[in-house]
Amino acid sequence: MDDEILQWDTRADCEVRQILDRIADKWSLLVIALLERRTMRFTELRREIDGVSQRMLTVTLRQLERDGLVDRTVHPVVPPRVEYTLTPLGATLHEAIKSLVVWTETHQNDIAAARYAYDDKVEAEREAARGQG
Amino acid sequence: MDDEILQWDTRADCEVRQILDRIADKWSLLVIALLERRTMRFTELRREIDGVSQRMLTVTLRQLERDGLVDRTVHPVVPPRVEYTLTPLGATLHEAIKSLVVWTETHQNDIAAARYAYDDKVEAEREAARGQG
DNA sequence: CAGTATCCTGACGGATACTG
């Protein structure tokens, strides 16, 4: 059972990165997180997601819809009412992402510390090299 | 305990996306997957990762090193020998990513089917619209 | 309200040449 998982490599990466490309773009993750809570309308999402443009919200939602992660329901009324909701598939993805969220919450300090140390080290080496000049 | 996890939202997303940005780029995931198996040298990685340029492998490794996910060891010999290995932190990240890999392997057919259906639907709608003129 | 359509910019990353 572990075998297959340990075997993920170059080939598996191709598919995994397709998924990563989808959820790692600037807005998808936010949309999935919000829709996991409740159905939302286009403008609701726009208000909730600070900084997203009309265009990019549309593009993001279309991609998620195309991949079967989000459902789009048009209510034939005037003015139009379009509701977005997470599909069961989308919900399972949200579950899978959680482990990454947990990891991040657990280790963000480690990363921050590592960056700080690295930048410091580089700086020190620059300094030393200048002394050698 | 679940509360904190269910609460991940706009704020959590900021940090999570930083991590996603790191692992979702074109090469990082591949590097992490390879180094999880064993320590490797620069040229080994380059050979193993089909299509990566010298520049991008360097950039990728530097970022991973800066974030404390990869260790870089320079052996002072001629010709130079530089070995890369996953840090304990990097190893835990690899673990966290696995759930996403598993999800992808489980659901890639669903996604492929969803895309196919979506493209079909769009095509059909275009056709219908043309009929309407 | 919920989108298209169009234009434009900057960063990501590839190709190439050079180096300790």
Added chain:
DNA sequence: CAGTATCCGTCAGGATACTG
């Protein structure tokens, strides 16, 4: 071997204007 330096094309995504 393991990089750095430089140039350059591409394209994701922002700003803006228009529409059923």
